[in-house]
Amino acid sequence: MSMMRGRGGPPQKAMQFGPSLKRILGLIAPDKWRITAVITMATISVGLSVVAPKILGHATDIIFNGVVGKMLEQFPAGTTKEQAVAALRASGQGQLADMLSGMNVVPGQGLDLAALGAVLTIVLCLYIAAFFFNWSQGFMTTGIVQRAMYRLRRDIEDKLDRLPMSHFQQESRGDLLSRVTNDIDNFSQTLNQTLTQVLIAVLTVGGVIGMMFSISPLLAGISLLTIPLIAGMTFMIAKRSQVQFAAQWRSTGELNGHVEEMFTGHEIIKAFGQQQQAIDKFATSNDELYASSAKAQFISGIIMPGTNFVSNLNYVVVAVLGGIQVAQGVITIGSVQAFIQYSRQFSQPLSQLASMINLLQSGVASAERVFELLDAEEQRPDHVPAAALAKPPAGRVAFDNVSFGYRPEQPLIKDLSFTAEPGETVAIVGPTGAGKTTLVNLLMRFYEIDGGTITIDGVNTALLTRDDLRSQFAMVLQDAWLFGGTIRENLAYGRLDATEAEIIEAAEATHVDHFVRSLPDGYDTVLTDDGGGLSQGQRQLMTIARAWVANPGILILDEATSSVDTRTEVMIRQAMNKLRANRTSFVIAHRLSTIRDADLILVMDQGSIIEQGTHEELLAGKGFYYDLYMSQFGEPLVEEVSQS
Structure with a gap:
């Protein structure tokens, strides 16, 4: 269990942000025309939003000109602006004259409501149109992202089907589940939130800069000084938060793995009194996740306040210098109002870009974990063109000088050869670690052999597709696996087109029918996914019935009676004897009493067959099998004789 493992692992490396981001963009590439439409609509929306403040500044000028014009009623009717300016200078009011010279005012004329109404109507229409295009691109962006996530989940599902069995044995199930659920969800949310926001922010900055320069090159130049300040600050902070975001999602996977493992084995944990150790392990993993998450959020969270501080400084400078320029008649007050609005509009996307850094880093960290799964080494592809077996197969299985090792430098099976004739029952016995289950895994091609050949009816299994090969088998394992669903669905799992009569026949033959009919809802x-409510023996009988319904050509029984009581074992043996009739069967057993009637017994030790024959022949040889048998049945008899 993971609680027995050492803490931590290798140091978490910083994310490869650039290459990963390029790969992320590749996920949405199939929607090129939709992306083009999104960019077009975003550009139109930003363009309308950027133009509106300058037009709104004209409304401010109209109001201000009307107010000032009304204040100049002392001048005779028909006085022009130039005449009023000259008169003010002559009277010593030079500052007022400078301001008036930069305005489009008519002395004595008040507010022009018609002109004001026309300007406000135009601005309202611009904002409504901008909203429409912004909403449309947001709606389309959601579709693009969800289609990309659909394809990604489909690719993940296909990838899981192509991964070798060794991958699932080496990886934590909780971490694997976290990659295909939590990480994909986080990645999806990040992509949905940032895809167009980044585009709109960049377009807004570009458009606003152009409008700012059209109003006042001086003020625009001052505002541009904030860009390198914000960019430099963002880069330094983001660089330090990258590692923490990567560690956050790694810790999430480890914590999920621990929780899943503890939930699965909660009875064993309680039986051995290891609750506190499990709690301590959870607390340690939880503390690691808390620390990495807190650091990641805190460090990246500094970006937004920092950019706001720089933006506020820029706002103050623009307001002061703009006021001075209005007083000097260089620009109008409406232009200053528009520029201040542009200044805010300019700093807002910069702040958004900065605040999205933490989202991007978190999303890219999750994406990298998903990409690691997609890049994992796959099992050897099926042979093309593939061979085919007769259906049903005769069932002649032959191992010819088969060699295999989980690691090349540590061979487990060496030069293994034997033949199982059609309809025979082959029992495989031996001490723990002898290679019994490995032999079956090689037969099913859960692992690829390193040397030799395995044939079924003379056809090399390496030339068959895995689906075709495995469709010839049914397995009954020591771990009676049932899934969440009805009893009927569980029994028909091996052959989904099985009829009701075939399901009932299998249940009756395997002693399942009688206890199923005693349940309130019967079949x-x-x-639940662990078969809750049924005893271990009942679950085991159901797996035998499931194999019966599948009607396989070859049957594999792996320690099918090792965890049940004697009476249930007799029932299971009776069911298995019926199931094995006229089928080539491989039986792995520690209880040698269950394989006395086997046609061939293979005795394995350290990956090799050291003895083979029938039960009587092996006992007569008084070799390794004889010692195994006597260790189970002979010692109590010897002890009783000595005591008597």
Whole structure:
């Protein structure tokens, strides 16, 4: 269990942000025309939003000109602006004259409501149109992202089907589940939130800069000084938060793995009194996740206040210098109002870009974990063109000088050869670690052999597709696996087109029918994913019935009676004897009493067959099998004789 492992692992490396971002963009590439439409609509929306403040500044000028014009009623009717300016200078009011010279005012004329109404109507229409295009691109962006996530989940599902069995044995199930659920969800949310926001922010900055320069090159130049300040600050902060975001999602996977493992084995944990150790391990993992998450959020969270501080400084400078320029008649007050609005509009996307850094880093960290899964080494592809077996197969299975090792430098099986004739029952016995289950895994091609050949009816299994090969088998394992669903669905799992009569026949033959009918809903009883409510023996009988319904050509029984009581074992043996009739069967057993009637017994030790024969022949040889048998049945008899 993970609680027995050492803490931590190798130091978490910083994310490869650039290459990962390029790969992320590749996910949405199939929607090129939609992306083009999104960019077009975003550009129109930003363009309308950027133009509106300058037009709104004209409304301010109209109001201000009307107010000032009304204040100049002392001048005779028909006085022009130039005449009023000259008169003010002559009277010593030079500052007022300078301001008036930069305005489009008519002395004595008040507010022009018609002109004001026309300007406000134009601005309202611009904002409504900008909203429409912004909403449309947002709606389309959501579709683009969800289609990309659909394709990604489909690719993940296909990838899981192509991964070798060794990958699932080496990786934590909780971490694997976290990659295909939590990480994909986080990645999806990040992509949905940032895809167009980044585009709109960049377009807004570009458009606003152009409008600012059209109003006042001096004020625009001052505002541009904030860009390198914000960019430099963002880069320094983001660089330090990258590692923490990567560690955050790694810790999430480890914590999920621990929780899943503890939930699965909660009875064992309680039986051995290891609750506190499990709690301590959870607390340690939880503390690691808390620390990395807190650091990531705190460090990246500094970006937004920092950019706001720089933006506020820029706002103050623009307001002061703009006021001076209005007083000097260089620009109008409406232009200053528009520029201040542009200044805010300019700093807002910069702040948004800065605040999205933490989202991007978190999303890219999750994406990298998903990409690691997609890049994992796959099992060897099926042979093309593939061979085919007769259906049903005769069932002649032959191992010819088969060699295999989980690691090349540590061979487990060496030069293994034997033949199982059609309809024979082959029992495989031996001490723990002898290679019994490995032999079956090689037969099913869960692992690829390193040397030799395995044939079924003379056809090399390496030339068959895995689906075709495995469709010839049914397995009954020591771990009676049932899934969440009805009893009927569980029994028909091996052959989904099985009829009701075939399901009932299999249940009756395997002693399942009688206890199923005692349940309130009978065959429609819904089981939990661990078969809760059924005893271990009942679950085991159901797996035998499931194999019966599948009607396989070759049967594999792996320690099917090792965890049940004697009476249930007799029932299971009776069911298995019926199931094995006229089928080539491989039986792995520690209880040698269950394989006395086997046609061939293979005795394995350290990956090799050291003895083979029938039960009587092996006992007569008084070799390794004889010692195994006597260790189970002979010692109590010897002890009783000595005591008597």
